[in-house]
Amino acid sequence: MSQVNDVDVKDAFPGLVADYQDALYRFGLRLTANSHDAEEIAQEAFVRAYRWLAVHGLDSVELKPWLYRVALNAFRNRVRRPRPATTSLDDALELPDRDDLQPAQRAECTETRAELARLLARLPLRYREAVVLRHVEDLTYADMAAILRRPEGTIKSDVHRGLGLLRAALAPLREEVRV
Amino acid sequence: MTEAELIEHLGDLRDVQAPATLRRGALLRTGLADAYFPLDTPLGRLYVAHNERGLSAVLYAPSPEDFEAAFQAELGRAVAPRPASPRLVSTLREWLRGDRHHKLRFDLRGLGPFQQAVLFKALEIPYGQIRPYSWIAREIGRPQAVRAVGTALAHNPIPLFIPCHRVVRSDGHLGQYSLIGPEAKRQVLQAEGVPIERLRELAESGVRYFGSDTTRIFCFPTCRYNKTLTERHRVTFASEVQARAAGYRPCKVCRPAA
Numbered sequence: 457m458s459q460v461n462d463v464d465v466k467d468a469f470p471g472l473v474a475d476y477q478d479a480l481y482r483f484g485l486r487l488t489a490n491s492h493d494a495e496e497i498a499q500e501a502f503v504r505a506y507r508w509l510a511v512h513g514l515d516s517v518e519l520k521p522w523l524y525r526v527a528l529n530a531f532r533n534r535v536r537r538p539r540p541a542t543t544s545l546d547d548a549l550e551l552p553d554r555d556d557l558q559p560a561q562r563a564e565c566t567e568t569r570a571e572l573a574r575l576l577a578r579l580p581l582r583y584r585e586a587v588v589l590r591h592v593e594d595l596t597y598a599d600m601a602a603i604l605r606r607p608e609g610t611i612k613s614d615v616h617r618g619l620g621l622l623r624a625a626l627a628p629l630r631e632e633v634r635v
Numbered sequence: 636m637t638e639a640e641l642i643e644h645l646g647d648l649r650d651v652q653a654p655a656t657l658r659r660g661a662l663l664r665t666g667l668a669d670a671y672f673p674l675d676t677p678l679g680r681l682y683v684a685h686n687e688r689g690l691s692a693v694l695y696a697p698s699p700e701d702f703e704a705a706f707q708a709e710l711g712r713a714v715a716p717r718p719a720s721p722r723l724v725s726t727l728r729e730w731l732r733g734d735r736h737h738k739l740r741f742d743l744r745g746l747g748p749f750q751q752a753v754l755f756k757a758l759e760i761p762y763g764q765i766r767p768y769s770w771i772a773r774e775i776g777r778p779q780a781v782r783a784v785g786t787a788l789a790h791n792p793i794p795l796f797i798p799c800h801r802v803v804r805s806d807g808h809l810g811q812y813s814l815i816g817p818e819a820k821r822q823v824l825q826a827e828g829v830p831i832e833r834l835r836e837l838a839e840s841g842v843r844y845f846g847s848d849t850t851r852i853f854c855f856p857t858c859r860y861n862k863t864l865t866e867r868h869r870v871t872f873a874s875e876v877q878a879r880a881a882g883y884r885p886c887k888v889c890r891p892a893a
Contacts, residue, residue, distance in 0.1 A: 470658075470668075473658050477657050477658050478652055478653045481653035481657055486648055498653065498661070499657060499660045502661035506667075568644055568647075572645065572648065576645075592645055593649075594646075619641060619642070622641060626636055
């Protein structure tokens with residue numbers, strides 16, 4: 457049995473949270489379009505990750521895809537669980553996040569960005585997860601296969617289908633804007 | 636919109652920063668950050684930090700942000716606000732009144748063995764009593780280290796609850812105090828009913844110990860056995876040598892001498 461150095465994990469973990477907090481928060485935010493849910497998902501992922509790492513050690517996993525996997529499970533548990541309908545999807549779309557951004561970044565927040573974030577979070581789960589991991593998180597298909605536990609070929613077609621649904625959803629909105 | 640344009644727009648969604656509360660919450664929930672809350676005391680608003688090992692810090696700070704920065708700098712780990720349980724608050728308030736019926740635990744991990752020994756020894760000094768720095772030094776088996784005892788107490792991370800304020804100079808002056816300043820030390824001791832001025836006058840006139848001519852035992856002036864000692868039976872001593880020469884033995888409770 458390999459020896460796990462508990463002290464190493466304790467020392468390393470705050471840095472690990474600092475390194476991955478933006479990624480996991482963004483992952484949650486793009487899946488849910490809700491900043492509160494995003495924070496809960498990321499926090500839950502870190503707590504579960506810590507419990508595993510404290511027992512099995514930092515070398516027991518390939519950190520980046522594994523953390524996404526843990527966050528994905530936290531997200532799936534959250535959507536599966538019925539919760540009080542206090543927050544609607546539109547509630548915390550883009551606006552709450554803007555407060556956290558620098559002024560320069562805030563200026564970049566276009567209407568397209570908000571609209572796309574909303575539509576993305578309404579895609580069927582299967583396509584949503586695939587599109588977010590591939591085109592927002594910029595992960596490789598190999599990593600995605602490990603995270604989603606599906607063959608790469610299937611994931612490629614899910615991404616393709618997801619993009620198609622998004623384009624279809626964006627088209628009528630574009631028309632409206634032009635009118 | 637073409638697929639390439641859509642992919643570019645999706646890439647724009649990458650630009651997100653996690654709120655500060657996320658990291659703090661994660662560290663708090665994993666036990667890697669301490670929790671803290673404000674506690675209003677006669678000395679003003681203090682901040683109390685704790686974790687699963689016990690109290691880890693008590694600090695005065697002008698704002699929560701200042702406290703968080705000071706804690707991080709002193710202890711090298713994060714701290715996050717969390718309301719205290721009513722039970723903990725009532726235990727803390729009991730301790731401030733001198734009631735230690737409910738136990739408090741202390742997390743003194745980051746401190747060296749000498750400083751820990753000094754602080755645990757200070758914990759033995761009862762409410763309303765004072766001891767000189769040299770007493771701690773002798774009690775922990777380092778009689779020459781009086782100055783180092785002063786330094787260790789000055790860096791007490793948990794003032795008030797580890798009562799470093801009950802350790803004063805043998806000449807009756809109060810000495811330094813880590814929490815806010817020397818004036819706060821005076822205030823806390825007065826609140827505990829320690830007759831500071833009278834003790835200093837006694838010390839200045841050379842009195843270090845009280846003895847009872849009926850028991851022939853000598854004590855520190857604030858020892859609880861002196862509460863019932865009447866002026867008629869009280870003798871005073873300037874030193875242990877003088878007391879022993881007069882046929883007195885040291886009190887076994889306040890241990891003014893080995």
